[in-house]
Amino acid sequence: MANSPHGGILKDLVARDEKISTELKEESHSLPDLVLTERQLCDLELITNGGFSPLEGFMNERDYESVVDNLRLADGVLFPIPVTLDVSRETVESLKIVSGTRITLRDPRDDEPLAIITVEDIYTPDLVKEAINVFGADDPAHPSVSYLRNRVQDLYVGGKVQAIQPPAHFDYVALRYTPSELRSHFKKLSWRKVVAFQTRNPMHRAHRELTVRAARQRQANVLIHPVVGLTKPGDVDHYTRVRVYEAIMAKYPNGMGHLALLPLAMRMAGPREAVWHAIIRKNYGATHFIVGRDHAGPGKNSQGKDFYGPYDAQDLVTQYHDELEIEMVPFQQMTYLPSTDEYQPVDEVPKGVQTLDISGTELRRRLRTGASIPDWFSYDAVVKVLRESYPPRNNQGFVLLLTGLHNSGKDAIAKALQVTLNQQGGRSVSLLLGETVRQELSSELGYSAEDRHLNAQRIAFVAAELTRAGAAVIAAPIAPYERSREAVKDIVQHSGGAGANFFLIHVATPLAHCEKTDRRGLYAKARRGEIKGFTGVDDVYETPEKADLTVDVTQQSISEIVHSIVLLLETNSLL
Ligand SMILES: Nc1ncnc2c1ncn2[C@@H]1O[C@H](COP(=O)(O)OS(=O)(=O)O)[C@@H](OP(=O)(O)O)[C@H]1O
Structure with a gap:
């Protein structure tokens, strides 16, 4: 026998409203909309499936105040956490939300109507009091206080909801x-x-x-x-x-x-x-x-x-x-x-008896380095799952951004490095030469500052996707601007997942050498004014301030340069 629900009745609103869900859906099309935040979506799912019984909607002011002050709903039933629908002042004004308004609540992932709320009241919460009473301190080091300060909108809208359908899930x-x-x-x-x-x-x-x-x-x-x-x-x-x-x-x-x-949003x-x-x-x-x-x-x-x-x-x-x-x-x-x-x-544990523990930090270190995780701590099947998601560094992807002037030798270095990494095996290696990217991804772009920046961002997007899947990415555009190179680093590190290893390599071959050995004659054309805005001639190349490695084909052979890059990767435990 299952335990009885809180407040005595399971408020399964999806089951309750099933008979009228077609009508509710029809009505939802003609109502003003609120697209829920991720947290509101989780809350709504538990309101409508009965997980938050006895709640039947988002809290009105009386319930909210009472929960914040006394851990109880206004009718006295124990409920320690506010479950509220925060909305911006502009939205309240533009949708003309007043007591009695019916609003469609939509899933932010697919825009589907999930429920209709009938507004009881709109009120201004005291967020400092909420932080102190509910979370113990108005301290932004607390993730929910930081959420209150940075994400929560000015007004709370209270009211009961009617369920149209539960949110769709496609995983597990x-x-x-x-x-x-x-x-x-x-x-x-x-x-x-x-x-x-x-x-x-x-x-x-x-x-x-x-x-x-x-x-x-x-x-x-x-x-x-x-x-x-x-x-x-x-x-x-x-x-x-x-x-x-x-x-x-x-x-x-x-x-x-x-x-x-x-599907709870924890606080x-x-x-x-x-x-x-x-x-x-x-x-x-x-x-x-x-x-x-x-x-x-x-x-x-x-x-x-x-x-x-x-x-x-x-x-x-x-x-x-x-x-x-x-x-x-x-x-x-x-x-x-x-x-x-x-x-x-x-x-x-009796006094004097030896005990062993592995902290979360130590476990993460062992996953990162590939060090063993003992049987007494976990199970092989569990460790296998964690190692797949958190591969050791020598299985993680990485991005090498080779930046330098046209004909600086960056293409030759990139190709030689690709061969060297292929020889070592273990990772798929992707080469994004400046020219290839221009042909395959950016054929409509020119060489204005904006176009060059956009080109760099496209390279970053592709590199981040590849490195997230564990690939070694060698990108070799001119990338003449510091802000573009910083953007590439940022994009790779923010969306590259476990493989967010990024290195900037400046191929600092002097312009005179690049120009003298340019068999394609592009510098000559630029000097004659047949190509406008050519990097190094009449467009700037900003020298990188924080390169991880600086190389120069007039000082080192291609083999030596490749070896120095291999050493850089090895030092970072990536090889
Ligand atoms: N105006 C101008 N400035 C610089 N480069 C020019 C220009 N016009 C054409 N090219 C040729 O385009 C090739 C690719 O440039 P990139 O995409 O690497 O440049 S950028 O990073 O967007 O600045 C680049 O070749 P590689 O250096 O071999 O990649 C240039 O030869």
Whole structure:
């Protein structure tokens, strides 16, 4: 038997409104629109599937104030986190939003109408108070406070929603359960007691041991219920994590556990978040909920201290135990005891017994360097998934941007380097010569400052895509402007993923040599005025200020230059 929902009734609005969804969809076309933010989309999904029961919409001012002040809705029901629809003043004015207005809420990914909100009120939130009460401090080191300060719009719009359809998902569809679906699943399996485990991180042996212990203690089954909505910036992406969870599920005793994904936008609100998580799991039918050390903690504040005490979350859940009606299973941190090859909560380890742990930072270091990750810490299948997503540097892609004058030797160096890297193997090598890019990608562009900059940005886009897939990219345009070269670096480092390794190599062959040896005669034509705005003749070449390497074909042979680039890559552990 699944636990009863918070407030007594599961507010499955999708099921409730199914009969009128065609009419609602029809009406949605004639209403003003709001395209949701990513966070609002996650919130709406949980409002409409019942995960946030007893909510039936975004909070009005009375509920919001009451939640911020007392962790309760205006009617007194426990609810610790504001769930609000923020809208800019301009939008409120341009859409003429007033009490009673009906607005279509749209999915930002595909523009589909998901729900209609009937506006109850429009109010100005006190964001400083919200930060202090809900997150503990008005400190922008907290990701949700930073979100309040930088992303949240001026006004909140409160009102109940009617569901047109749930947001569409195309990843891990079979693992996404609504509260009703999960409840049916528990019924089908005759699970009476279910311990839910919340996580936003990859799971290893310690987590498996902890959850199995919890199940044993409470004679229950285990629901692994990871968050796949928004988590803390910098977390492991949910695709990788779900593959990890799938791998670890095979390590549970047969039939003990089940994996379901939760599309929640976390707030990292520590104690309040733990109470919220418990309510959500109750709505999904769980009877027990694990709260460990530093539950939903965001890390350090701007003074370098933890935002919350390690067991503050457990204390707050205990405080509301009676009305939560889901039993907390508190856990201390698990640690490994090599002498007996087992995990135990730290507070149960006898004095003097040796323990082992691997921190998150150490794990990331081992992934980066390819160093071994011991069996006592994780499972081969889990490590394999992580290594695929976080390859060691010698498997990561990289971009070498060779910049220099026409006929500086950059093409010859690039081609020789391509051959050298091909000889070594292990990566696909892509060559983006200036001339090739001009023919294949930028044939309509000329040589104005703007066109040259755009050309560089196109090279950056292609290079970032290739390097993200693990390729070695050698790009050799003239790239005469510092701002363009900086833009290339920026684009590669921001969208190149794990392979965001970028090196600028200045081929600094003097103009006189480039000109003297130019068999194509372009400099001669430029001198005669037959080509206008030619780099080095009547257009500027800005010498790079921060090249990773400077080479010159009048001082070194092509082989020597290639070797110096190989050494640069080797020094950076890329070869
Ligand atoms: N006005 C002018 N200025 C500079 N270069 C010119 C110009 N007109 C044509 N070319 C020939 O175009 C080739 C490719 O230039 P790039 O795309 O590398 O230049 S840029 O980075 O956009 O500045 C470049 O060849 P490579 O140096 O061999 O790549 C030039 O020979």
